[in-house]
Amino acid sequence: MADKANPVVTMRSVTKRFLDVTANNKINFELFPGEICALLGENGAGKTTLMNILFGYYTCDEGEIFIKGKKTELTSPRDAISQGIGMIHQHFTLAPSQTVLENIIISTKSSKGLFLDIKAATEKLLHLQERFGLQVDHRARVWSLSVGEQQKVEILKALYRDVDILIMDEPTAVLAPIEIRELFTTLKSLVKENKSVIFISHKLNEVMEICDRILILRGGEVVAEKIKKETSTRELVNLMVGREMLEQLEKKKISTGEAVLEIKELTVANDKGLEAVKKIDLLVRKKEIVGLAGVSGNGQTELCQTLFGLRKPQAGTIKIEGKPLPPGDPQRAIRAGMARIPEDRIETGLLMDLTVSENMVLENHISSDFSNKGLINFQAIHDYSDELIKSFSIKTAGRDAAAKSLSGGNMQKVILARELSGSPSLIIASQPTRGLDVGAMEYIHQRLLEEKERGIGILVISDDLDEIFALSDRIIVMYEGEIMGDITIDEASREQVGLWMSGVLK
Numbered sequence: 001m002a003d004k005a006n007p008v009v010t011m012r013s014v015t016k017r018f019l020d021v022t023a024n025n026k027i028n029f030e031l032f033p034g035e036i037c038a039l040l041g042e043n044g045a046g047k048t049t050l051m052n053i054l055f056g057y058y059t060c061d062e063g064e065i066f067i068k069g070k071k072t073e074l075t076s077p078r079d080a081i082s083q084g085i086g087m088i089h090q091h092f093t094l095a096p097s098q099t100v101l102e103n104i105i106i107s108t109k110s111s112k113g114l115f116l117d118i119k120a121a122t123e124k125l126l127h128l129q130e131r132f133g134l135q136v137d138h139r140a141r142v143w144s145l146s147v148g149e150q151q152k153v154e155i156l157k158a159l160y161r162d163v164d165i166l167i168m169d170e171p172t173a174v175l176a177p178i179e180i181r182e183l184f185t186t187l188k189s190l191v192k193e194n195k196s197v198i199f200i201s202h203k204l205n206e207v208m209e210i211c212d213r214i215l216i217l218r219g220g221e222v223v224a225e226k227i228k229k230e231t232s233t234r235e236l237v238n239l240m241v242g243r244e245m246l247e248q249l250e251k252k253k254i255s256t257g258e259a260v261l262e263i264k265e266l267t268v269a270n271d272k273g274l275e276a277v278k279k280i281d282l283l284v285r286k287k288e289i290v291g292l293a294g295v296s297g298n299g300q301t302e303l304c305q306t307l308f309g310l311r312k313p314q315a316g317t318i319k320i321e322g323k324p325l326p327p328g329d330p331q332r333a334i335r336a337g338m339a340r341i342p343e344d345r346i347e348t349g350l351l352m353d354l355t356v357s358e359n360m361v362l363e364n365h366i367s368s369d370f371s372n373k374g375l376i377n378f379q380a381i382h383d384y385s386d387e388l389i390k391s392f393s394i395k396t397a398g399r400d401a402a403a404k405s406l407s408g409g410n411m412q413k414v415i416l417a418r419e420l421s422g423s424p425s426l427i428i429a430s431q432p433t434r435g436l437d438v439g440a441m442e443y444i445h446q447r448l449l450e451e452k453e454r455g456i457g458i459l460v461i462s463d464d465l466d467e468i469f470a471l472s473d474r475i476i477v478m479y480e481g482e483i484m485g486d487i488t489i490d491e492a493s494r495e496q497v498g499l500w501m502s503g504v505l506k
């Protein structure tokens with residue numbers, strides 16, 4: 001049980017401002033040994049900023065930090081690590097061409113000869129793996145690991161440095177369900193040894209499962225603190241967004257029309273030259289949402305890249321509204337009417353140094369709405385941007401703010417706003433609500449259902465079964481590059497889809 005008398009972290013009246021935005025306003029936060037504490041809040045509420053302060057990335061403008069009772073100035077992550085604080089970001093910081101062991105021992109203090117060191121280091125590592133259930137081959141090169149395994153390496157790297165406070169910023173957003181189970185087992189074994197964890201997630205069922213205590217932020221301030229046992233998902237949603245959520249989205253039955261996306265015998269190789277997509281057929285009709293379910297890493301990424309024109313297939317054809325799509329040509333994909341919501345939005349979806357407004361018109365600034373005889377109509381772009389900022393509730397200092405100043409979830413909203421607001425005939429949405437808060441997720445789901453009613457064909461690729469079941473008219477399951485099953489929503493059961501996802505046929 002957590003020792004309430006001796007907090008390991010005390011943040012007192014911490015304030016952080018960025019120009020006109022107060023990201024954290026007089027925040028008080030305590031963390032106790034042996035507990036998992038959740039930080040919950042809408043996109044832009046200030047969670048990542050607060051943790052970046054605790055990890056020494058940012059210094060606060062006002063306030064004090066005590067670590068294990070001692071007032072501490074944290075001016076760099078190095079400081080934080082030496083105080084026993086580790087942080088695992090969503091974007092990992094490992095060297096892909098090096099082995100797991102090399103990544104873990106890099107820049108740690110070494111003693112004596114290299115040979116002895118490596119032996120001792122390996123032993124220490126194997127011991128940590130055993131102790132906290134973090135199985136991954138220490139000789140493997142990092143590039144060959146799955147995302148889940150890479151995360152294990154990051155955790156091991158922190159533990160190797162004797163961290164006893166672990167900050168995890170949306171760790172489950174990129175994990176497959178089975179990897180989430182493994183992570184939770186590890187977290188439980190950490191707190192059993194009196195270590196403490198700060199866990200950020202938008203998935204309330206996870207928070208309710210794994211955390212002991214929940215701190216809710218809103219607009220940069222702490223609005224509530226709850227003991228898990230004394231609260232409910234419903235109450236948390238209310239505290240977070242200040243309103244009730246819809247119980248269930250209304251999904252109208254719609255008769256489906258002609259094919260808008262037709263894939264035939266498509267084969268795609270991955271970066272290692274191995275077949276990631278194996279001769280698949282796939283059809284999306286007008287007024288239809290097809291959910292492509294599957295554990296990440298089973299060919300979905302390569303399929304998407306091929307559809308977006310970012311990767312050339314080895315064989316097969318793609319047709320949009322009956323017309324063949326030439327391979328490897330992103331511009332043609334856009335002109336054919338495809339809206340593209342990529343999975344790695346931060347890397348491929350946004351230009352970080354451009355403004356919110358510029359990012360919103362990235363792909364259609366030459367369209368007639370925004371330019372006339374080569375003259376750009378700035379007023380139209382401004383009005384359009386302001387409208388999207390409002391309707392997608394994007395939290396930003398304004399349309400002229402740089403994309404990189406937005407919180408993770410708000411960056412994603414910018415792409416969603418841009419892609420859903422053109423007039424596409426086909427939407428390909430990969431993990432469309434990953435990283436979004438519950439309110440934003442509900443809004444995006446509603447938008448997608450509305451787009452469908454307007455006659456658009458939609459392919460939703462998601463490893464979140466709740467999302468697949470909430471949206472789809474038809475569910476297709478992909479496993480190791482092949483289609484395992486294709487079933488209408490009326491006939492689909494979670495058990496069946498789950499079995500297909502793990503490669504088991506009926």
Ligand SMILES: Nc1ncnc2c1ncn2[C@@H]1O[C@H](COP(=O)(O)OP(=O)(O)OP(=O)(O)O)[C@@H](O)[C@H]1O
Nearest residue numbers: 018023043044045046047048049405406407408409
């Ligand atoms: N480097 C920065 N420059 C300017 N503004 C920033 C910067 N970092 C964060 N902000 C602003 O601070 C506020 C809080 O952002 P933060 O990233 O902490 O939110 P968050 O709670 O982690 O949200 P999300 O759930 O979307 O990740 C946002 O309004 C964001 O735009």
Ligand SMILES: [Mg+2]
Nearest residue numbers: 047048407408
């Ligand atoms: Mg964040």
